[in-house]
Amino acid sequence: MEFDQRNLRVFVSSKMAELAEERQAIQTALKELFIATFVFEADAGARETTIEQTFVEELREADLYIGLFWRGYGEYTMQEYQTAGDLGMDRLIFEKRVAVEQRDSELQQFLDGIAHVREGVTIRWFTTQDELRTFVKQDVQKWLTSKARRSRHQDPRAIQPELLPCLCDxxxxxxxxxxxxxxxxxxxxxxxxxxxxxxxxxxxxxxxxxxxxxxxxxxxxxxxxxxxxxxxxxxxxxxxxxxxxxxxxxxxxxxxxxxxxxxxxxxxxxxxxxxxxxxxxxxxxxxxxxxxxxxxxxxxxxxxxxxxxxxxxxxxxxxxxxxxxxxxxxxxxxxxxxxxxxxxxxxxxxxxxxxxxxxxxxxxxxxxxxxxxxxxxxxxxxLPPLTSPTPEHVFRWLDYDQVKHHVPFVPQREVMNLFAGRPNLPMDELYEKLLELLPS
The missing domain is CATH 3.40.50 (Rossmann fold)
Structure with a gap:
């Protein structure tokens, strides 16, 4: 089935009282991307169902979960996060890094747990509403791009190997x-x-x-x-x-x-x-x-x-x-x-x-x-100026499905050797080095 963005819906989850303005900031950011949101206090209305039944129903109708966390631990917020995972939803997590010393210890334990290096999610930190709006737009656009590519069911061999380095950075x-x-x-x-x-x-x-x-x-x-x-x-x-x-x-x-x-x-x-x-x-x-x-x-x-x-x-x-x-x-x-x-x-x-x-x-x-x-x-x-890629850009490039089809694994040391101690390389020079990693 071809990916269609016009009916996308994002479920926004957080403690309502302490992050009300941030929830509104997310709504504003996603509106600019023509994406609908569900924010409980604004969209739930009066229903015959319980609060738990309501958020489960709305999660089932959503395409993406966005979780906001700051200081307070909320039982329903934790349930929403867990339910989204049980439903197989993609989850983007944003953590407000202001006065974190006042954070509830249960919430900190929860955040430490979901940020596990191998099995958890990557949490984006923010301090202001402007930062949050920018980060949400950036990360949702990345998610949309990934979802769009997956929906095409492209054969990873479709791009010729000698052209794959152009996907770096x-x-x-x-x-x-x-x-x-x-x-x-x-x-x-x-x-x-x-x-x-x-x-x-x-x-x-x-x-x-x-x-x-x-x-x-x-x-x-x-x-x-x-x-x-x-x-x-x-x-x-x-x-x-x-x-x-x-x-x-x-x-x-x-x-x-x-x-x-x-x-x-x-x-x-x-x-x-x-x-x-x-x-x-x-x-x-x-x-x-x-x-x-x-x-x-x-x-x-x-x-x-x-x-x-x-x-x-x-x-x-x-x-x-x-x-x-x-x-x-x-x-x-x-x-x-x-x-x-x-x-x-x-x-x-x-x-x-x-x-x-x-x-x-x-x-x-x-x-x-x-x-x-x-x-x-x-x-x-x-467009932003073209600058020299870094080792981090190469690691991300190696994680692309099209690249992994040809190069399943490259040790970190081998990537660092490409740069020979330099922080970055001009793209033309790096391109030739990346070609050496690919099959001839």
Whole structure:
């Protein structure tokens, strides 16, 4: 059965009196994700059944249990947690870490018990309502993504082994992408988007585009309860942005027509027609710019792209069109890279112009952010910068079903050896090392 988010319901459990405001904060966070909640004091109403019968009935109707705990021990709260487990429900637990010295000893014993390393759950700590709202949205989105993937019943061998390293890290970018684009599909908005992903050229922009094509785009469609496929269109031609806006539009359309193998048309609706003919629900053209190109007078690609998208015709409801622009910085070294390995030869490779090119790219990004953020003609989305993955990212990658199918077990020491004492590695370098773990 295909996963459908539209009827999801979350049961929120806690001691009512001491965490009333936090319960409301969770309701607010989940409402932004279009997810219904059951909060006893707000939704139970008057019933002929007992309190225990009522919460058991509501738990049976829910898809996810969220437990909130602070200082007081509540008998019904503990029963709700246990009943959710008996029903086989997924459970997310949030613990308020304020004045914990006043906590009931029975509650502390309970929390210690459910947080068992091998058999328990992972508890998320929070201190403020704002933190709680943020954490709930993040963790429920992760849960939704996991549920959506399981519902597809994908063969774990579906992704070719040589492409699996692109699934390492980049959860931040995926979360921001989902936050921006899932509502676009759910609310049937008719304006296209411009997405910006930026980072050092060694941080694997191409690998991120592969991830988008293999997994992230399908996750977005599934979370939005949209049945269909998406397509990523890589524009490999170098597009000169130092031409007029009209000529840039013609050049971009010609490049798109070539990649899609369709006849060139001056009307942008040929993209919509292509999507309709191939039953696509998402179309993502990808453009790239190096900082050194800025110093060769290639113009402002992002500004030209935003202006092009702003004049794009309205889309039919249920179709997502997003232009992804990749900024490749060339001078600033990847995050926290040490003075060894590639850094030994990096100074000799750097051209004097790349620092200026990086600066120009950042200024262009800032200018477009100020000009187009909030512009009703397009949805301007800046993704978090691509940074260097850490060993923790590799451990999470090894836990993916697709990866475990090929690599059932890798000792912790072997993972740490990949980094050779370094806190992180640029994605391009790490990608090659991860390939060595996979079967040839």
């Amino acid at each position: 980049r959860e931040q970018q995926d979360q921001e992408l989902q936050t921006a684009l899932v509502p676009t599909l759910r609310e049937k908005r008719t304006r296209p988007s411009v997405l910006i992903v930026h980072g050092h050229e060694l941080e694997g922009h191409g690998h991120y585009v592969n991830r988008l094509e293999l997994q992230s785009l399908l996750d977005i469609l599934t979370l939005a309860s949209v049945r269909g496929q998406g397509k990523v269109v890589r524009i490999n031609e170098a597009l000169r942005a130092n031409q007029s806006q009209r000529d840039f539009g013609i050049t971009l359309r010609m490049a798109l027509a070539k990649r899609l193998q369709v006849a060139y048309q001056e009307d942008d609706r040929f993209l919509v027609e292509f999507a309709r003919r191939h039953q696509l629900k998402a179309l993502v053209p990808v453009l790239s710019v190096q900082s050194s190109e800025q110093m060769r007078g290639q113009g402002t690609l992002l500004e030209k792209t935003c202006a092009y998208v702003a004049e794009f015709p309205d889309l039919p409801e249920g179709l997502l069109v997003s232009f992804l622009v990749c900024f490749h910085y060339e001078d600033t070294a990847p995050q926290e890279a040490p003075e060894q390995g590639w850094r030994r030869w990096w100074p000799w490779r750097t051209r004097p112009s790349t620092a200026d090119g990086d600066r120009v790219l950042r200024e262009e990004l800032q200018s477009c952010r100020e000009k187009y953020h909030g512009d009703p003609r397009l949805h301007f989305v800046e």
